[in-house]
Amino acid sequence: MSVVRRKSWTARARERAVGALPPEKLLPDSQPSYMSSWIYVFGVLTLTALIVIIASGSILALKGPGWWHFTGIGLFFNSIHMWSVELFFFFMVIHLWGKYWMAAWRGGRARVWITGAVTFLVAVPCALSGYVSQQNFDAQWISTQAKDAMNASGIGAFWNLMNFGQMYSYHVFLLPLAVVALVIAHVLLVRKHGIVPPFELSEAQAKPASGAGPAPDSGSGGAS
Amino acid sequence: MMAAIFNLNHPAHTVHWHFFSMSVANVVVIVVMLIVFVVAILAPFPGHRGTER
Numbered sequence: 001m002s003v004v005r006r007k008s009w010t011a012r013a014r015e016r017a018v019g020a021l022p023p024e025k026l027l028p029d030s031q032p033s034y035m036s037s038w039i040y041v042f043g044v045l046t047l048t049a050l051i052v053i054i055a056s057g058s059i060l061a062l063k064g065p066g067w068w069h070f071t072g073i074g075l076f077f078n079s080i081h082m083w084s085v086e087l088f089f090f091f092m093v094i095h096l097w098g099k100y101w102m103a104a105w106r107g108g109r110a111r112v113w114i115t116g117a118v119t120f121l122v123a124v125p126c127a128l129s130g131y132v133s134q135q136n137f138d139a140q141w142i143s144t145q146a147k148d149a150m151n152a153s154g155i156g157a158f159w160n161l162m163n164f165g166q167m168y169s170y171h172v173f174l175l176p177l178a179v180v181a182l183v184i185a186h187v188l189l190v191r192k193h194g195i196v197p198p199f200e201l202s203e204a205q206a207k208p209a210s211g212a213g214p215a216p217d218s219g220s221g222g223a224s
Numbered sequence: 225m226m227a228a229i230f231n232l233n234h235p236a237h238t239v240h241w242h243f244f245s246m247s248v249a250n251v252v253v254i255v256v257m258l259i260v261f262v263v264a265i266l267a268p269f270p271g272h273r274g275t276e277r
Contacts, residue, residue: 036271038264090253094261 026191034198042095043190049088050183054176056081061172065135085127092120104196112193115186119179125159126175132161133171143167 007015059077060068067074096116105113132143143161150156160166236247 036269038267038269039261042264090257090260093257094264097261098264 021188021192026188028191032195032197035195039094039098040195042091042098045091046088046095047183047187049084049091050179052084053081053088054180056084057172057176069136081130085130088123089127092123096120099196102196102198106196107193109189109193109196112186112189115182115189119182119186122175122178122182126171126179129167129171129175133164133168135164 056077060074060081063074063077068078069075099113099116128146132139132146147156147161150159150161159170236249238245238247239251
């Protein structure tokens with residue numbers, strides 16, 4: 001009688017992970033030629049801005065509000081943190097526009113699109129909770145003004161802008177954790193499915209206008 | 225401490241057009257994003273040769 005030995009969960013997890021993302025897919029050394037356009041740069045620019053946000057935010061959290069408000073180097077890191085967030089959203093919105101007009105959900109990439117869109121939605125409260133975590137009059141003004149919008153929409157009981165401890169916890173832990181987890185999932189899904197190719201030219205677009213002579217790439221071997 | 229390049233010690237200027245109301249700063253950022261988006265599509269990428277596919 002043969003004995004069937006069940007694989008351990010670690011072996012099954014490893015096989016599944018390597019099957020979905022073999023090393024050459026996870027860390028490719030070449031990319032398709034259609035990526036030779038500046039519009040494909042904005043995803044990695046967004047990632048770079050996120051790294052600067054996390055690094056500068058970690059330093060601010062270590063040093064505290066007395067440092068970031070009243071010392072020269074603290075003000076510098078405070079500004080680095082704020083401007084990297086501005087650039088993060090700037091690059092992310094252009095990345096989103098580019099992918100929207102490419103219909104980047106094509107070819108089984110729905111989860112890539114969904115994780116990107118949800119990251120954007122989670123990043124918004126992550127950034128807004130930073131405004132009320134500054135520990136200054138600006139933060140007090142913003143929280144007392146914005147609480148009415150929260151209360152009017154019915155989520156004020158769960159998302160209390162006047163509760164500094166809750167806002168700070170959301171800003172430095174819960175929401176960044178969600179953003180980073182979603183970004184990791186998004187990047188791994190991009191690696192799994194590959195970058196979305198551009199739309200194929202339709203026949204009408206590919207055909208030269210009547211009387212204009214043959215198109216340069218019409219198969220005569222003249223294209224270079 | 226170094227002074228700000230722009231004088232920010234006043235209420236924000238806003239753009240009003242019918243129902244549309246937005247601070248000038250936000251309008252500027254959106255216009256710059258649109259310009260960068262168009263440039264990113266049209267500007268040639270270094271090392272890429274013309275329209276070869």
